[in-house]
Amino acid sequence: MTKKRLKLGIFGFGCVGTGLYKVLEEAGSVEANIKKICIKHADKPRPINKKYFTTDKEELLLDPEINVIVELIDDAKAAFEIVSKAMKNGKAVVSANKKMIAERLPELLKLEQTYKVPFLYEASVCASIPIIRNLEEYYDNDLLTSVSGIFNGSTNFILTKMINDHVSYPVVLKEAQEKGFAESDPTLDVEGIDPKYKLCIILFHAFGLITQPKDIFNFGISRISDFDLNFAQQRNYAIKLIAKCNKNGNEITGFCAPTFIEKEDPLAHVKYEYNGVVLESAFSENQLMIGKGAGDKPTGSAVLSDISALTYDYKYENKKYKHVDKNLKLVNNGTYKVYVRYNDTFSNFEDFSSIEEKFTSPYGNYFIGSINLETLSQSQWIKNKNINIIFIS
Amino acid sequence: MTKKRLKLGIFGFGCVGTGLYKVLEEAGSVEANIKKICIKHADKPRPINKKYFTTDKEELLLDPEINVIVELIDDAKAAFEIVSKAMKNGKAVVSANKKMIAERLPELLKLEQTYKVPFLYEASVCASIPIIRNLEEYYDNDLLTSVSGIFNGSTNFILTKMINDHVSYPVVLKEAQEKGFAESDPTLDVEGIDPKYKLCIILFHAFGLITQPKDIFNFGISRISDFDLNFAQQRNYAIKLIAKCNKNGNEITGFCAPTFIEKEDPLAHVKYEYNGVVLESAFSENQLMIGKGAGDKPTGSAVLSDISALTYDYKYENKKYKHVDKNLKLVNNGTYKVYVRYNDTFSNFEDFSSIEEKFTSPYGNYFIGSINLETLSQSQWIKNKNINIIFIS
Missing domain, CATH: 3.30.360.10 (Dihydrodipicolinate Reductase; domain 2)
Incomplete structure (x- = not known):
């Protein structure tokens, strides 16, 4: 099993973004570095070196060196644009945007399939509880x-x-x-x-x-x-x-x-x-x-776990969906x-x-x-x- | 991802063994069939067809069609013999024998490595709680x-x-x-x-x-x-x-x-x-x-989960052990x-x-x-x- 070296482009540096930065610094063991962070407000004071930041999303999405986009913004519509563009450009995606994922799952699955890139989102559900991974892998x-x-x-x-x-x-x-x-x-x-x-x-x-x-x-x-x-x-x-x-x-x-x-x-x-x-x-x-279902580090650690899984080329197999009874319906x-x-x-x-x-x-x-x-x-x-x-x- | 079809040889038909039989019957979705069950007492009444049972362990260990040995007996020494022989014969092994695993881990790891067969044992710790899998995959x-x-x-x-x-x-x-x-x-x-x-x-x-x-x-x-x-x-x-x-x-x-x-x-x-x-x-x-940490079905379901994982060629990567600090010690x-x-x-x-x-x-x-x-x-x-x-x- 060869471990990949990851270069991250992060969108958003609010609570979860700063949490991720902290856990990435402290963990050390994950083979991933932040290359660039795209933010909305260039003038806000930031706890880390200014050189990391940009307000131009293309700087991340078009950078061939960045192989993982981590999407941590609030706006579900803007998030979808970022995530779909990232996948089209062959980048793996980690997201915590439950609204976007819940509302646009069919489109996201199609993108994942078409462009053959992993799309992980453990942090979107119950932060530190690895529920998606357990449903995928164990149950x-x-x-x-x-x-x-x-x-x-x-x-x-x-x-x-x-x-x-x-x-x-x-x-x-x-x-x-x-x-x-x-x-x-x-x-x-x-x-x-x-x-x-x-x-x-x-x-x-x-x-x-x-x-x-x-x-x-x-x-x-x-x-x-x-x-x-x-x-x-x-x-x-x-x-x-x-x-x-x-x-x-x-x-x-x-x-x-x-x-x-x-x-x-x-x-x-x-x-x-x-x-x-x-x-x-x-x-x-x-x-x-x-x-913990909230907080910078618990949520950041769930994002980090997805990033770590990408170093081993992990992706959701969506087994239940692949073998789903076509008559299954919500009533x-x-x-x-x-x-x-x-x-x-x-x-x-x-x-x-x-x-x-x-x-x-x-x-x-x-x-x-x-x-x-x-x-x-x-x-x-x-x-x-x-x-x-x-x-x- | 191609799913393997598994033929199981089971050692032991006590509480966990019968539990496994029940969950395997009811689940249906796991591509695995029991071929033979090795037991100690031929005369005990059994809830299923007699043709499944034998008292001759070689019948399981030497059967080329059986690709998974499920070891569910009490005796740790006899269990080790079964498990090591199964691995030497190229068979994947699932075990619930915590005493054997705890006491003979180095030998078991060596066997696993030498004969390149997966060895899984989720049921050995806290029955239905997927703690090993979570430690392996998530943490x-x-x-x-x-x-x-x-x-x-x-x-x-x-x-x-x-x-x-x-x-x-x-x-x-x-x-x-x-x-x-x-x-x-x-x-x-x-x-x-x-x-x-x-x-x-x-x-x-x-x-x-x-x-x-x-x-x-x-x-x-x-x-x-x-x-x-x-x-x-x-x-x-x-x-x-x-x-x-x-x-x-x-x-x-x-x-x-x-x-x-x-x-x-x-x-x-x-x-x-x-x-x-x-x-x-x-x-x-x-x-x-x-x-649940005990009971036929909760423990049987953990065994079944390992069997199911084998259909996808899952094995423990033992990442922590591979990257362990050589100075780590028990004090x-x-x-x-x-x-x-x-x-x-x-x-x-x-x-x-x-x-x-x-x-x-x-x-x-x-x-x-x-x-x-x-x-x-x-x-x-x-x-x-x-x-x-x-x-x-």
């Missing part, structure tokens, strides 16, 4: 039935603070933003869209299914009130933003929603910025992987038990196949009922900001 | 500093029962034996020898170190008394049989011992027959993998905080560098002190059955 024979977990560190941090310190959502969000922990526009995280991107990537590597994020139901944590927190406390529940997919024959269901889980559930112990992934299979039963026909809290009145009980509990009071009202995922996702009442839903696991 | 660039965890399902089952149900050691052990869960001679498990074998295998794949189990300190759970359990309860500790190795420069320390851990420690939530592995590294920080010079419970008197306080707490009473006595691992392992008083020690993490 290929196992009869996987479900992958679920906490795929977003920011919201898990917020929820942990809310439950542990009894602080309400707007206060924790403000604290997280002040600490630079949550984005100034936190929508992708708190509305459960970011974990949905990751779920799409997992669906591909776990089951070989290609799907669009828009086709998967998501609900966020921004409506969680003190009333909901009290309910959780009374029942001894934790609240986690859970993304989950199940395979049943040739039907896949998936969703991302806040969920009440028992304190005994292993995911209840996954706190703050940690992520956790549960793999359920016919033989090995439940497996759980826990690790939303599962029935879920849901807690619905409303402030004034609720008049859509007919959407529910059964109602288990009803509670009304001057402080707030809730009911617990079972509902089909399709009915839930098509409902109008769910758009009402005075209504909150939390799944019950 | 090769990361600056790993420590691997630790619960590597033995039987003792974790016993400890969980003792703590949760307040049942004393002899009662739980008897229950576990009656259920066929613990061996009739449980020494390897309860004295912490089995997890030490696993630790040796981990040391090789994590750090490239070859060492002998006898050089690693171990202490078991058989002396844990009601007094110790009460102490744990008062301090809100869990007790786990922890195996751990640390790397510090070119020095490695390792041990296996019962350990008090905080209820907040993620390993405290790893209960019953589950195993848990904690990987500590400079960049990704703590990572935790949890899965026992760490200092550990230890709880020592004694029934009558204790007169070896001079072995401890410091004493933190002392307690004497008519019901029992203990002290907490710090001791060098080498001093502890060389001490005579530790052999006294009326003395119990538990590490404090």
Whole structure:
């Protein structure tokens, strides 16, 4: 096995980019050097020598010496342009852009195939947890039935603070933003869209299914009130933003929603910025992987692991996709038990196949009922900001 | 990538062997068939067709059609003979025999190299948790500093029962034996020898170190008394049989011992027959993998995963070992905080560098002190059955 010497061209030098720089410096053992880093703002002060930086992306994409492009920018559209141009120019690509990968997987696969270059993206899902690599390499024979977990560190941090310190959502969000922990526009995280991107990537590597994020139901944590927190406390529940997919024959269901889980559930112990992934299979039963889901070094180390794998010519084989049952499809026909809290009145009980509990009071009202995922996702009442839903696991 | 069609010759048809048979039947997707199974007792009733069975090992080892030998017997010496003969005959080998692998790794590596055949053994460490594969494939660039965890399902089952149900050691052990869960001679498990074998295998794949189990300190759970359990309860500790190795420069320390851990420690939530592995590294920080560490199907699925990997010509690259610092060595010079419970008197306080707490009473006595691992392992008083020690993490 001969090891390749890699020359890296990096796009973006934010949190993950600087993390990668740090781990690359400290690790030493990986045969890779940064040649050039393309950034947007030339004038920003940088922690390393100015000679590395350029604002001209062609300087990286057209440099024949650079054999790996590491794409670490936010903008999914610009990222796709960079990544596709890099592949067309015969360069291997490492990316952490979950939005781009989730939304444009068919095009990316085609590019990879046409130009015969590896395209790796372990850092795009749950940062330091090597979930893609494990789905690719280890769980290929196992009869996987479900992958679920906490795929977003920011919201898990917020929820942990809310439950542990009894602080309400707007206060924790403000604290997280002040600490630079949550984005100034936190929508992708708190509305459960970011974990949905990751779920799409997992669906591909776990089951070989290609799907669009828009086709998967998501609900966020921004409506969680003190009333909901009290309910959780009374029942001894934790609240986690859970993304989950199940395979049943040739039907896949998936969703991302806040969920009440028992304190005994292993995911209840996954706190703050940690992520956790549960793999359920016919033989090995439940497996759980826990690790930091955010932060410069944990994410940088996942990128570094991809770079290291490239020195051994590693690429995803996409075995599940290659052998996928052509009838495999995403359906939303599962029935879920849901807690619905409303402030004034609720008049859509007919959407529910059964109602288990009803509670009304001057402080707030809730009911617990079972509902089909399709009915839930098509409902109008769910758009009402005075209504909150939390799944019950 | 062309997939090989495999013909399997299996040695042993106990718990893991039948587990493998079941998962192979159910999985379907793995291109492997059992051709012959070598067993010791021809007359035992078997759940599958008699034509598969033989008591003549040559029938498997000399059959040119059989290209993979799966070794699943208990006896480490006989296992080594089978495995070495199989490799000499050009057959790939899958094994679950941790004792054999831990004790005879240099010879096995030489055989693998000389006869150019893959030798895989994921099932030998923590059953369903793909720890070897992850150490081999994913953590090769990361600056790993420590691997630790619960590597033995039987003792974790016993400890969980003792703590949760307040049942004393002899009662739980008897229950576990009656259920066929613990061996009739449980020494390897309860004295912490089995997890030490696993630790040796981990040391090789994590750090490239070859060492002998006898050089690693171990202490078991058989002396844990009601007094110790009460102490744990008062301090809100869990007790786990922890195996751990640390790397510090070119020095490695390792041990296996019962350990008090905080209820907040993620390993405290790893209960019953589950195993848990904690990987500590400079960049990704703590990572935790949890899965079933015992049982026919979880272990069978790990064996199946190795078989599946062979269809793609997978082999361990042993990268850490190939690039190992020649000065890397096992030392026992760490200092550990230890709880020592004694029934009558204790007169070896001079072995401890410091004493933190002392307690004497008519019901029992203990002290907490710090001791060098080498001093502890060389001490005579530790052999006294009326003395119990538990590490404090």
